[in-house]
Amino acid sequence: MDYEAFFSGHLDRLRAEGRYRTFAELERIVGAFPRARLHRDGRPPRDVTVWCSNDYLAMGQHPAVVEAMRGAIEAQGSGAGGTRNISGTNRLHAELERELAALHGKDAALVFTSGYVANETTLQTLGAMLPGCELYSDASNHASMIAGIRHSGAARRIFRHNDVDHLEELLAGADPATPKVVAFESVYSMDGDVSPIGEICDVAHRHGALTYLDEVHAVGMYGRRGAGVAERDGVLDKVDIVQGTLAKAFGVIGGYIAASAATVDFVRSCGAGFIFTTSLPPAIAAAALASVRHVSSHPELRVRHQERALRLKRELARVGLPVMPSATHIVPLFVGDATLCKQASDLLLDRHEIYVQPINYPTVPRGSERLRLTPTPEHGDRDMDRLVAALQDVWQTLGLGLRQAAE
Numbered sequence: 001m002d003y004e005a006f007f008s009g010h011l012d013r014l015r016a017e018g019r020y021r022t023f024a025e026l027e028r029i030v031g032a033f034p035r036a037r038l039h040r041d042g043r044p045p046r047d048v049t050v051w052c053s054n055d056y057l058a059m060g061q062h063p064a065v066v067e068a069m070r071g072a073i074e075a076q077g078s079g080a081g082g083t084r085n086i087s088g089t090n091r092l093h094a095e096l097e098r099e100l101a102a103l104h105g106k107d108a109a110l111v112f113t114s115g116y117v118a119n120e121t122t123l124q125t126l127g128a129m130l131p132g133c134e135l136y137s138d139a140s141n142h143a144s145m146i147a148g149i150r151h152s153g154a155a156r157r158i159f160r161h162n163d164v165d166h167l168e169e170l171l172a173g174a175d176p177a178t179p180k181v182v183a184f185e186s187v188y189s190m191d192g193d194v195s196p197i198g199e200i201c202d203v204a205h206r207h208g209a210l211t212y213l214d215e216v217h218a219v220g221m222y223g224r225r226g227a228g229v230a231e232r233d234g235v236l237d238k239v240d241i242v243q244g245t246l247a248k249a250f251g252v253i254g255g256y257i258a259a260s261a262a263t264v265d266f267v268r269s270c271g272a273g274f275i276f277t278t279s280l281p282p283a284i285a286a287a288a289l290a291s292v293r294h295v296s297s298h299p300e301l302r303v304r305h306q307e308r309a310l311r312l313k314r315e316l317a318r319v320g321l322p323v324m325p326s327a328t329h330i331v332p333l334f335v336g337d338a339t340l341c342k343q344a345s346d347l348l349l350d351r352h353e354i355y356v357q358p359i360n361y362p363t364v365p366r367g368s369e370r371l372r373l374t375p376t377p378e379h380g381d382r383d384m385d386r387l388v389a390a391l392q393d394v395w396q397t398l399g400l401g402l403r404q405a406a407e
């Protein structure tokens, strides 16, 4: 086989479909959030306003987080020195796990190198080790959950997105004696919609299933202490295993689960993606710990975040830009075509110094390509007004559809 021809042929097809991925090379600037410096093919760097970061609360450069990381590096150096089992468990990992368990009201927590690894490892381990296990998965679940479910080799049943009745129907048709796990998310990251956590858990438990909830786009941002939508909705105790990330609202890197002592000990003891990899550097654990503590004790961050998102949605709708319905801080703007979506993103950057990455298939279904805006507490009214004006210009230039302006 001509491997090179195969690879470049595939890439050519991606380009022809307008969904070849190009990365914006950014240089972040502490203290200037949401501004960053953009570097492109040897041209002089330009300052841009970032409107698509998952550093939802700007914690990635919060002084408490940066200081915690610097202090731990100076005290303990760079790497962890091993896997968790062989010399790589640091006091800071243990402290972070205790903090996360307390945040979610669970016995214990377990930290992984990323949220992706937390999902993949936990679901793979449960699916492979629970005898005859069946995994029930929401149709819109994230790639990391799908990977874990697939790799587990367990039977997989997909229920329609957020459809409690469909889940019930599937569960009712199964053998009551087989172990089951129902895996879903709280906030779906591309549409910004929210699942009925309590109802899904009730149905799952009626049929003897464990519940597994990905709160990656909710931790830090919902609930009184930022434990997520399950906390906000008062259903923390219905979620058997909650999964989260330290990389989005907490602004660092790493993922975790929180659950009963036995569940966590089981994954700790059997999960390959936990066992056979070097643990997070102590400085990362220190930064994440500082971030979780700060975010959970500052509810005004969550209030401001929601206010910013509401204002942006209102302003977009006011001028007729096709903002998609979203119940959360995620603000998707409908384009519906991969090439136009990329062009809109390029124009925002070239003409307006605004960076919004196009979101194309397979991240979202074909025909629903979009720009996904993520306002943070640090995006001011002027940033927002500039964004809306820039989008109006881009929409007009590309002849994209507007809606009747809402008043």
Ligand SMILES: *Cc1c(COP(=O)(O)O)cnc(C)c1O
Binding pocket: 114, 115, 116, 117, 119, 142, 144, 185, 189, 214, 216, 217, 245, 246, 247, 254, 255
């Ligand atoms: C980003 C994401 C993850 C992975 O988290 P990382 O910490 O970035 O690896 C898991 N689930 C969902 C829904 C995500 O969007």
